[in-house]
Amino acid sequence: MAMYSRLPGSVALITLQNPPVNALSAAVRQGIVDTVQRALKDPKVTSVVICGQNGKFCGGADIREFAGPMLGPPLVPMIHAIEAVDKPVAAAIEGVALGGGLELALGCHYRIAHSKALLGLPEVTLGLLPGAGGSQRLPRLIGLTAALDLITTGRHISAAEALKLGILDQVTDNNVVDQAVEFVRRVAGQPLDSRRLSTLPCPCPPDVDSLLDKAMVKGMEKERDLLTTLFNSGQARALQYAFFSQRVVGKWSLPSGASWDNSAARTISKAAVIGLGTMGRGIVVALALTGISVVAVETQEKQLAEASQAVPAMLQREAGRRSLATPPGVISFSSNLQDVSEVELVIEAVFEDMSLKLQVFRHLTSVCRPGTLLCSNTSGLDIDQLAAVTQSPGLVVGMHFFAPAHVMKLLEVVYGPRSSPEAVATAMQLGKRMGKVSVAVGNCPGFVGNRMLKPYLEQANFLLEEGATPQQVDEALEEFGFPMGVFRMSDLSGLDVGWRIRKEAGLTGPGVESTRTRQGRRYSPLPDQVCEAGRLGQKTGRGWYQYDGPGGRVARSDPWVHIFLEAYRAEHGLVARSIAPEEILERCLYALINEGFNILQDAMAAGPEDIDAIYVFGYGWPRHHGGPMFHAGQVGLGRILERLQHHHHNHPDVPHLKPSTLLRRLVAVGSPPVQTWREFINKERVHSQL
Numbered sequence: 001m002a003m004y005s006r007l008p009g010s011v012a013l014i015t016l017q018n019p020p021v022n023a024l025s026a027a028v029r030q031g032i033v034d035t036v037q038r039a040l041k042d043p044k045v046t047s048v049v050i051c052g053q054n055g056k057f058c059g060g061a062d063i064r065e066f067a068g069p070m071l072g073p074p075l076v077p078m079i080h081a082i083e084a085v086d087k088p089v090a091a092a093i094e095g096v097a098l099g100g101g102l103e104l105a106l107g108c109h110y111r112i113a114h115s116k117a118l119l120g121l122p123e124v125t126l127g128l129l130p131g132a133g134g135s136q137r138l139p140r141l142i143g144l145t146a147a148l149d150l151i152t153t154g155r156h157i158s159a160a161e162a163l164k165l166g167i168l169d170q171v172t173d174n175n176v177v178d179q180a181v182e183f184v185r186r187v188a189g190q191p192l193d194s195r196r197l198s199t200l201p202c203p204c205p206p207d208v209d210s211l212l213d214k215a216m217v218k219g220m221e222k223e224r225d226l227l228t229t230l231f232n233s234g235q236a237r238a239l240q241y242a243f244f245s246q247r248v249v250g251k252w253s254l255p256s257g258a259s260w261d262n263s264a265a266r267t268i269s270k271a272a273v274i275g276l277g278t279m280g281r282g283i284v285v286a287l288a289l290t291g292i293s294v295v296a297v298e299t300q301e302k303q304l305a306e307a308s309q310a311v312p313a314m315l316q317r318e319a320g321r322r323s324l325a326t327p328p329g330v331i332s333f334s335s336n337l338q339d340v341s342e343v344e345l346v347i348e349a350v351f352e353d354m355s356l357k358l359q360v361f362r363h364l365t366s367v368c369r370p371g372t373l374l375c376s377n378t379s380g381l382d383i384d385q386l387a388a389v390t391q392s393p394g395l396v397v398g399m400h401f402f403a404p405a406h407v408m409k410l411l412e413v414v415y416g417p418r419s420s421p422e423a424v425a426t427a428m429q430l431g432k433r434m435g436k437v438s439v440a441v442g443n444c445p446g447f448v449g450n451r452m453l454k455p456y457l458e459q460a461n462f463l464l465e466e467g468a469t470p471q472q473v474d475e476a477l478e479e480f481g482f483p484m485g486v487f488r489m490s491d492l493s494g495l496d497v498g499w500r501i502r503k504e505a506g507l508t509g510p511g512v513e514s515t516r517t518r519q520g521r522r523y524s525p526l527p528d529q530v531c532e533a534g535r536l537g538q539k540t541g542r543g544w545y546q547y548d549g550p551g552g553r554v555a556r557s558d559p560w561v562h563i564f565l566e567a568y569r570a571e572h573g574l575v576a577r578s579i580a581p582e583e584i585l586e587r588c589l590y591a592l593i594n595e596g597f598n599i600l601q602d603a604m605a606a607g608p609e610d611i612d613a614i615y616v617f618g619y620g621w622p623r624h625h626g627g628p629m630f631h632a633g634q635v636g637l638g639r640i641l642e643r644l645q646h647h648h649h650n651h652p653d654v655p656h657l658k659p660s661t662l663l664r665r666l667v668a669v670g671s672p673p674v675q676t677w678r679e680f681i682n683k684e685r686v687h688s689q690l
């Protein structure tokens with residue numbers, strides 16, 4: 001909707017009303033068309049101001065409408081009509097003018113903004129382009145180079161930068177509507193031709209040839225054609241889904257019925273981090289950047305000395321990157337666990353070893369004052385086992401950060417069967433304060449992200465046994481859009497991590513027979529043997545690839561690996577076959593997706609959006625494929641089921657390839673869209689079908 005009011009004197013005020021960000025829904029567009037007409041017809045009105053309700057000018061086109069048919073007046077003629085009005089029209093920009101919101105403002109003759117406002121054309125992040133005249137008006141206003149930067153990066157800029165670029169006519173610290181009203185009163189009666197951006201020539205840099213100049217003349221038509229193509233593309237659908245899944249996960253709910261809107265979070269101002277290895281250091285920085293005072297504890301003196309040098313430097317660097325003059329939080333370093341007695345929340349980040357973690361938790365529960373939240377940064381160990389050794393198991397949750405913890409956006413908040421809603425709410429809110437995408441997940445081995453990674457890694461190893469090379473597997477995955485294939489990623493994170501976990505699980509190590517079947521299922525000893533050869537990845541300069549030296553970054557094919565694979569196949573009587581990239585993708589991705597369905601079925605994630613957000617923000621899943629569960633929907637659930645059945649038939653000793661019951665149920669009811677799965681799963685659970 002849009003509200004019309006006549007201010008004392010001759011100014012008409014049009015207020016966009018569509019909370020929370022006044023997105024340009026069909027009703028808002030209709031409202032704008034009607035109120036602009038009214039202002040035009042009213043002879044007493046000499047000028048017009050357009051603003052937004054509740055301190056937000058406009059967050060752009062209503063993304064929720066993109067999935068359905070276009071209803072109501074279209075955006076482009078609506079903005080053209082505003083530009084053509086013969087009374088001055090000013091946009092009073094408070095909060096945000098993004099996408100269609102900025103395009104609307106560019107159709108106005110003047111733009112006045114509050115100093116705290118953010119402006120931008122983020123359409124590219126949704127797989128679109130500024131198709132409401134923005135790709136044409138902005139270059140005409142600020143030149144091709146600056147406009148291309150904003151359109152192709154989609155970045156949000158401050159009012160100060162927008163003023164400097166020439167997008168704004170005025171910036172104010174005062175009431176922006178009052179300023180805009182005063183402004184239009186002052187300019188009423190002045191000629192408007194030079195303010196109609198779509199009619200102006202484009203200021204091109206001298207090196208741009210006349211061809212481009214001609215192209216700009218046809219720009220509006222071209223913009224429309226391109227936008228139509230983009231609108232119908234799978235990538236745009238996926239990017240828009242990713243925008244919403246990021247928001248859906250904030251509205252968490254647990255199987256117990258506790259949820260974001262019925263559970264109070266505590267506000268944390270003092271926290272402690274135990275263990276200052278790579279993860280612990282990053283967590284200290286992430287906390288300090290949000291203004292929390294942190295006690296950073298490390299019992300090994302050498303490690304403590306190194307960390308107390310490294311952490312302040314990391315903090316300073318990150319504060320600089322975020323344009324903060326001084327980091328808001330205060331850090332104190334200590335080697336004494338007693339020093340955490342006064343904090344409100346502790347994050348344990350010691351070595352991934354259950355007996356060590358249990359020892360720390362026993363200690364914490366005796367040192368900390370009652371009511372302190374105890375969190376573990378474990379990447380997959382049992383939270384409930386840790387809770388069991390404390391006095392208040394309800395106050396124990398997992399906070400699984402991803403390395404580097406001050407940079408990576410994902411946080412898995414792991415609730416055990418005894419975690420209280422307050423503890424989950426507090427960890428979720430703390431994650432949000434740190435700028436993370438926090439996802440509440442259930443307590444199962446590997447939680448959500450690492451649990452799904454396991455069948456993916458397993459398939460990659462099996463593919464090597466059957467004839468693929470690490471490069472072939474990585475290339476197929478990188479072609480799909482992962483920043484790094486599975487073997488390059490394993491080399492980066494260190495091959496010994498998984499090796500240790502497999503040893504603890506009794507899958508490898510002294511006394512374990514070197515067969516290709518272990519614990520009743522197919523097993524590939526390949527990664528163990530690579531580790532046994534002293535090749536632990538980038539840190540040793542050798543892994544699945546070779547590097548210039550220890551710590552080297554550039555992966556090169558290593559003849560040793562090829563000879564090793566040939567010898568391995570010969571030893572086990574395996575005949576190498578040629579494996580197509582399609583099979584690599586199917587085997588790795590569908591096994592991972594299948595585990596995602598198992599996770600939903602086990603209620604370890606509340607919905608497919610939770611899994612997809614975890615994969616996009618923590619595991620490099622290409623955003624333009626939405627996430628593994630969204631991708632499954634795009635490929636077609638029937639096809640995924642059929643291919644899993646096929647691969648499981650060929651490899652009956654690989655349980656991860658056995659299609660999940662949930663996948664079968666979804667296919668049986670006609671493969672409904674991903675947005676409806678959450679409801680479907682809840683209903684099936686009530687009727688005990690899952």
Ligand SMILES: CCC/C=C/C(=O)SCCNC(=O)CCNC(=O)[C@H](O)C(C)(C)COP(=O)([O-])OP(=O)([O-])OC[C@H]1O[C@@H](n2cnc3c(N)ncnc32)[C@H](O)[C@@H]1OP(=O)([O-])[O-]
Pocket residue numbers: 020021023059060061062063064075096098099100101122123126128129130131132227244247248
């Ligand atoms: C036609 C082609 C040309 C034009 C194309 C476009 O304009 S494309 C668009 C270009 N525009 C963009 O890309 C801007 C996208 N938006 C943003 O970047 C941010 O939302 C923000 C900076 C506006 C506010 O950040 P913040 O942290 O203060 O708040 P928050 O992020 O939590 O959002 C609050 C609620 O608002 C909802 N919602 C928000 N925007 C839209 C929308 N456009 N539509 C619908 N809904 C929208 C959001 O889902 C959430 O809903 P929930 O969960 O409460 O039901």
